Amino acid sequence: MSAPTQVLFDEPGPKSRRNNVILSIVSALVLLAIAAFVIWKFADAGQLEADKWYPFTFAQIQMVLLQGMIATLKVAVVASVLAMVVGIVFALLRLSNKKVISVPGTIVLEFFRGVPVLLLIFAMFLMFGNDIGPFWSVVFGLTLYNGMVLAEIIRAGILAVPTGQREAAMAIGLRPGQVMSLVLMPQALRAMMPTIIAQIVVLLKDSALGFIVTYQDLLYQVNLIGREYNNLLPTFIVGAVLFIIINMIVAAFARWLESRLQRKTTANTEAEGLSAKIVD
């Protein structure tokens, strides 16, 4: 697609070039003023003093932050793996041509997909928290929600594989299970990989909810350090930067994967339209 941003305005002539420069300067000044206001507010509240930032040079604090980050990643990794399993299972349930299987599957899927993930985490925590602890409460809550979203993504991928593939597989005598596992599923997963990773990023972001059910993740440690050293805002900024870096790495990986996978599967173009519907 040709960039429409260039079409919205003309190639600037001398007058609009001058206007553009003026506008650039004015908007830069406004943005700088906003930034200055924020910094002044921070300074005014005493959040920029060296002793607020000094604790981050302690090895102990760095260790605690690292532990929090590992705890967050642990939840995200375990939940991602389980959610993929749930996703594949429910995609198959919904694709089943027996109504007895596909209808209950659809109802369960729509239920878990329609409620906030935090509610599912709370439900796990309140019902089984004493037995399974906060870690598994968060993992199961995230798994249920994201598993259902992934199921829809995978199902869309399977439906987007050209029918000739299924017919050919059946023609050479593969059983239905083999058609799915050897022919359709690999192509669907490959075509949908960018969307699946985008959903994993959502899961990773949602893993920050663990702090609400007393799981000792990055946000929990940020809160703890911030109150202990009375430097909540600096600790918050450090924690946010850690989160943003992780997410940007995963997102960049998704983009790289997308560019690699492009034009390699026939299902890709059809799947694109379907995957565009899936957000957050």
Place this chain on the structure above:
Amino acid sequence: MDFLELLQMFLSGAWGTIKLFTVALIGSMVLGTILAAMRVSPTPVLRAAASTYINVVRNTPLTLVMFFCAFGLPFLDIRFGSTSSFNSFVYATIALTAYTACFVAETLKSGIATIPVGQAEAARAVGLSFGQTLGQVILPQAFRTVIPPLGSVIIAMLKNTSIASAFNNRELISAMRNAIEVRGDLVIPLLFGTALAYLILALVLGRVFDYLEKKLVIMR
């Protein structure tokens, strides 16, 4: 605590969710449109500022954004009213608006990209300025094109209002937690009732967007 009192508690929680949702919806639409306009504007400074904002906030968990608003803004002496419950509400609204606006802006930008180039060329040819081209020709069409994905963003925001419960805002989840505290024997019905409330709200929203889609979406 009898059934009626529980119901009353839930209704006030649902009202809190709807209030937060409505204010954040308006806020994120306005901010999202501004961010999208900045991203396609002729001024490089504004383009860079908008895309930096979107990339940073979009990659931050909403919990973290709320955390900053609920715990950080009071530190910076930014307060909005005399009561702490009103303050919590405003902080939650700011966080939800700031976060959702990124997704609204991204959706709108992809909508702008689908408008045929000829539309903008024609607008320029009749002498419209950038602001007129965008505001009177491109954006109205872009909005109508992106109604389905915008619906997904808005429904995601409805579910995201739940996170505000962790930061002293009164809404459905906090009502549920209070109810469970006094009636521990009713954990499962209370959880199920809350889930049902969200499903109903999402269903209504879905219907509204289906209607809008049928009325407004431009077929190409």
